Amino acid sequence: MKTVRWPAQFALLFLWIVVWLPGSGMIGTLEGSDPAVAWAVEQTYRSLVRITAVSEVPGSGRLEKQLGAGSGVIISEQGHLLTNHHVAGRGTRLRCRLYDGEEVEARLVASDALTDLAILQLDLMRRKNPERLEPARLGDSEGLRVGDVVLAMGSPAGVSQSVTKGIVSNLQLMMPTFSRAELWEEGEAVGSVVRWIGHDAVIFPGNSGGPLVNLEGEVVGINEIVFGSLGGAIPVNLAREVAHQLIHRGRVERSWTGIEGQPRPRNQQENRGVLVGGVLPESPAAAAGLEPGDILLEYDGQIVDVRIPEDLPAFNRLLMSTPVGRTVELRALRDGQPLTLDLTTEARGKAQGEERELPEWGMVGRDLTRLSAMERQRHNTEGVLVTSVGLASAIAMAKPPILSGDVMVEVGGHTLRNMAHLQALTAEHLQQGSERRPVLVKFDRGRVRYLTVVHLGNEPDRPAIARARRPGLSAELQALSPDLAQALGVGRGGALVTLVYPGRSAERAGLRQGDLLVKLDGDSVRCERTEDVEDLYSLVRRYRVGHRIECEILRDGNPLALSIELEEDLQTAEDRQRYRDETFDLTLERLTELSRIHRNLPSTVSGVNVAQVDTGGWAQLAGLRGGDIILAIDGKPTGQVSEAEALLQQARAVQTRQVVLFVQRGIRTLFVELEPSWPSPEAALSASVVTPELTSPPSSP
Amino acid sequence: MNIYATCVRTVLVLMLPTGIACGQLTPQNIESIVKQHENSIFFLTGTIRYLCGQCTQEHSLRVMNNVVVANAQGLMLAGTAGPLADPEVEIRQVNLQVLMPDGTEVPVRVVLTDEDLGVMILALEKLEDAKRHVFQPLTLNVAVHAQQLDPLLLLRRHDQATGYALSTACVRVHAVETRPRRLYFSSGFRPGESLLPCFDAAGQLVALALGDQTAVSSEELLDLIAQIEQPAIEQSTSP
Numbered sequence: 001m002k003t004v005r006w007p008a009q010f011a012l013l014f015l016w017i018v019v020w021l022p023g024s025g026m027i028g029t030l031e032g033s034d035p036a037v038a039w040a041v042e043q044t045y046r047s048l049v050r051i052t053a054v055s056e057v058p059g060s061g062r063l064e065k066q067l068g069a070g071s072g073v074i075i076s077e078q079g080h081l082l083t084n085h086h087v088a089g090r091g092t093r094l095r096c097r098l099y100d101g102e103e104v105e106a107r108l109v110a111s112d113a114l115t116d117l118a119i120l121q122l123d124l125m126r127r128k129n130p131e132r133l134e135p136a137r138l139g140d141s142e143g144l145r146v147g148d149v150v151l152a153m154g155s156p157a158g159v160s161q162s163v164t165k166g167i168v169s170n171l172q173l174m175m176p177t178f179s180r181a182e183l184w185e186e187g188e189a190v191g192s193v194v195r196w197i198g199h200d201a202v203i204f205p206g207n208s209g210g211p212l213v214n215l216e217g218e219v220v221g222i223n224e225i226v227f228g229s230l231g232g233a234i235p236v237n238l239a240r241e242v243a244h245q246l247i248h249r250g251r252v253e254r255s256w257t258g259i260e261g262q263p264r265p266r267n268q269q270e271n272r273g274v275l276v277g278g279v280l281p282e283s284p285a286a287a288a289g290l291e292p293g294d295i296l297l298e299y300d301g302q303i304v305d306v307r308i309p310e311d312l313p314a315f316n317r318l319l320m321s322t323p324v325g326r327t328v329e330l331r332a333l334r335d336g337q338p339l340t341l342d343l344t345t346e347a348r349g350k351a352q353g354e355e356r357e358l359p360e361w362g363m364v365g366r367d368l369t370r371l372s373a374m375e376r377q378r379h380n381t382e383g384v385l386v387t388s389v390g391l392a393s394a395i396a397m398a399k400p401p402i403l404s405g406d407v408m409v410e411v412g413g414h415t416l417r418n419m420a421h422l423q424a425l426t427a428e429h430l431q432q433g434s435e436r437r438p439v440l441v442k443f444d445r446g447r448v449r450y451l452t453v454v455h456l457g458n459e460p461d462r463p464a465i466a467r468a469r470r471p472g473l474s475a476e477l478q479a480l481s482p483d484l485a486q487a488l489g490v491g492r493g494g495a496l497v498t499l500v501y502p503g504r505s506a507e508r509a510g511l512r513q514g515d516l517l518v519k520l521d522g523d524s525v526r527c528e529r530t531e532d533v534e535d536l537y538s539l540v541r542r543y544r545v546g547h548r549i550e551c552e553i554l555r556d557g558n559p560l561a562l563s564i565e566l567e568e569d570l571q572t573a574e575d576r577q578r579y580r581d582e583t584f585d586l587t588l589e590r591l592t593e594l595s596r597i598h599r600n601l602p603s604t605v606s607g608v609n610v611a612q613v614d615t616g617g618w619a620q621l622a623g624l625r626g627g628d629i630i631l632a633i634d635g636k637p638t639g640q641v642s643e644a645e646a647l648l649q650q651a652r653a654v655q656t657r658q659v660v661l662f663v664q665r666g667i668r669t670l671f672v673e674l675e676p677s678w679p680s681p682e683a684a685l686s687a688s689v690v691t692p693e694l695t696s697p698p699s700s701p
Numbered sequence: 702m703n704i705y706a707t708c709v710r711t712v713l714v715l716m717l718p719t720g721i722a723c724g725q726l727t728p729q730n731i732e733s734i735v736k737q738h739e740n741s742i743f744f745l746t747g748t749i750r751y752l753c754g755q756c757t758q759e760h761s762l763r764v765m766n767n768v769v770v771a772n773a774q775g776l777m778l779a780g781t782a783g784p785l786a787d788p789e790v791e792i793r794q795v796n797l798q799v800l801m802p803d804g805t806e807v808p809v810r811v812v813l814t815d816e817d818l819g820v821m822i823l824a825l826e827k828l829e830d831a832k833r834h835v836f837q838p839l840t841l842n843v844a845v846h847a848q849q850l851d852p853l854l855l856l857r858r859h860d861q862a863t864g865y866a867l868s869t870a871c872v873r874v875h876a877v878e879t880r881p882r883r884l885y886f887s888s889g890f891r892p893g894e895s896l897l898p899c900f901d902a903a904g905q906l907v908a909l910a911l912g913d914q915t916a917v918s919s920e921e922l923l924d925l926i927a928q929i930e931q932p933a934i935e936q937s938t939s940p
Binding site: 060062390391392396397463465466467468469470538541542544571576578580587611612 | 748749750752759761762763785786788791792794795796810811812813814815816817818921924925928
């Protein structure tokens with residue numbers, strides 16, 4: 001859900017809605033309350049879907065995985081579902097929970113950033129429930145009136161499928177011009193073609209892509225945005241047309257004219273038409289002779305009128321819906337004099353190219369499209385636009401460095417055409433050897449053309465850095481604050497022993513938990529502040545391993561002398577044997593003696609510690625957490641990191657559908673299912689586009 | 702004690718501009734010490750990419766610091782960059798170069814870190830760089846000790862933008878701690894100035910300043926260097 005404003009007081013409303021919304025027996029709870037609402041809900045509830053999406057977004061020179069949740073509505077028996085582009089348009093892994101709780105994988109069929117809509121298709125071959133899908137009925141958003149009761153259905157904040165009730169508040173909702181808020185998706189201004197249905201049914205992030213339903217049980221909108229307490233839904237008539245094109249063509253075909261329309265100025269004598277605010281250079285409108293300041297009265301025989309900003313989306317949709325290559329007649333006024341012009345439309349491409357990462361360069365880049373090249377005042381679409389750069393990457397280390405926003409135009413003497421060309425040149429470079437070698441690169445920053453040298457090659461292996469070996473006391477301490485000293489009835493000075501490592505030298509020397517350490521090698525211990533404890537540890541670490549340190553302690557008020565032989569500090573002595581798995585995005589390490597001591601783990605527990613779980617990786621998606629102990633992988637015990645490594649590599653080699661981890665978390669054990677997606681021919685199942693019959697015919701553009 | 706320290710500091714600050722505070726450190730022997738150590742102190746630049754243990758996000762850090770030469774094979778010491786000393790951080794990539802006086806950059810790798818001293822040991826990525834450039838090791842002598850109020854000369858480099866010549870600073874030993882052996886100065890340092898060598902008037906290396914108004918003695922650094930097994934380094938270093 002695109003939140004335009006998110007006041008803090010909505011936290012209370014959120015809590016209320018979460019408490020109020022039942023988990024899954026939604027329909028039953030509505031019985032006896034409002035039959036009309038219950039009936040409408042029942043018509044659509046079975047088509048409601050909760051979507052969990054792993055998306056890739058650029059950051060630090062990589063396409064980073066992000067986990068998000070949204071809603072969707074099934075619109076065909078073949079499993080097509082409609083949602084927002086911002087929910088699933090960048091999805092690499094999509095999972096849908098159906099009304100009956102079953103989770104089904106889905107694939108992205110196509111998406112349209114300009115209207116923020118996307119079509120997914122459920123993997124019905126793997127669905128266990130044999131019942132046929134029940135697609136929602138798409139209604140007519142033109143028939144809505146302000147005050148009509150509507151129901152917002154979806155998964156607010158990623159919770160179970162839910163319904164809220166409200167009325168249509170506005171049929172021409174736009175981003176308020178005074179707020180300067182604009183909704184951009186992939187460089188497209190969504191508000192330029194969408195005029196939302198405003199309603200006050202409570203929606204939250206997570207409702208995005210969910211249906212807005214009338215009391216006839218028909219979908220009249222697709223929820224998309226929130227303005228404070230007001231929700232905004234894309235009218236279903238627009239969504240239906242876009243969905244139809246996405247399913248049948250894989251894209252929405254639009255025309256480009258280069259006309260930048262505006263509401264008529266207030267001092268304008270003419271009370272009709274559209275003010276031509278701008279004409280893009282080298283556009284069909286420029287070729288036709290249209291000029292800024294002209295008042296456009298008719299377009300292809302249709303009278304056009306933009307009096308207020310709310311009228312603009314319809315005008316823009318009219319221009320874009322013209323068949324590509326068609327010559328249309330424009331009737332306009334220039335300085336009050338009538339004018340007739342012929343304009344031949346051209347195909348409107350995407351505002352931005354698709355982003356791809358190039359790990360060797362440490363960057364994410366995209367092709368230039370006609371619109372993005374024009375925005376940068378470039379004469380053609382040749383080159384690669386750099387959109388994200390890793391700080392420690394090859395291009396960041398170049399002198400001068402290549403930055404985000406730069407356009408690479410030449411690599412190793414080759415004029416760069418696009419991303420595919422850059423990928424090919426990179427592969428060619430790497431074929432000559434994986435060691436980093438210099439490549440001459442030309443790039444543009446605005447109108448300035450720079451030359452730089454990038455040292456391109458495979459990333460070196462992760463560095464193995466040793467830690468200095470230092471002795472330790474084999475015990476942990478706490479500062480004795482003046483208050484604590486007074487409460488314990490002892491003098492100031494000293495440190496309390498909070499933990500003695502079992503089986504280590506301090507324990508063997510007789511040190512016990514609760515002792516008060518007052519002197520070390522004859523020097524009084526001053527440890528009154530928390531930070532003093534680190535200084536005390538540091539002091540001990542300056543001795544040599546094997547040194548016998550003389551300790552004076554107080555135990556139950558009685559002085560006692562102990563001699564402790566310093567052993568190597570467990571922090572530095574133990575090799576963690578870290579293993580990083582790039583497929584499952586996790587890091588494993590040995591269960592060290594120190595971690596066993598702190599977790600009070602008996603020696604009978606055999607497993608590997610989960611040191612890191614990457615955000616948006618398969619491990620995190622499955623619910624694995626840092627600090628978990630993996631006891632077994634696919635039923636095989638994992639006492640050593642090398643065993644876990646071998647099992648994960650085996651899973652990768654056979655591309656197993658599920659990897660089941662048996663995990664200990666605190667005092668509990670649980671099973672965690674990793675379900676990675678592999679780039680295999682199996683994906684073709686979903687690739688076969690089945691032409692669906694929408695539940696009602698698409699409206700005219 | 703505090704009043705005494707304040708008085709000493711005030712007197713020293715007043716004396717510094719006149720050069721009196723440097724005691725026996727005359728322009729002549731300062732020049733001599735500088736010349737002697739032209740190839741012992743360099744500037745380290747680069748980046749570290751790491752996965753933070755707290756937020757599980759990848760971060761990058763730019764490194765700019767002084768390094769001092771510990772042996773003729775190009776083993777060097779520098780103040781450690783935070784993530785390298787943190788056991789909860791997963792280091793993804795370390796890209797470090799030592800800037801040589803002739804403008805070339807020599808790639809180095811981290812072989813050992815010590816969070817207690819805040820020191821890391823660096824080795825040359827390519828051993829042949831030890832033949833291409835002069836690495837003049839500092840003489841770490843445990844027998845050399847400074848006393849309170851001794852004048853010391855600090856040497857340091859800055860990056861190329863400020864010229865790459867060695868620059869100097871005179872400091873006084875404010876206090877001496879015996880266990881561990883550590884010196885306290887009456888002057889602070891700027892970022893990038895950790896592990897600066899401190900010489901006495903005779904040109905002997907007394908300690909290395911840590912950048913927090915303290916300095917560690919040669920004794921402690923020798924202990925640390927001893928932990929590096931030289932054959933292992935040479936074996937693992939690509940030719």
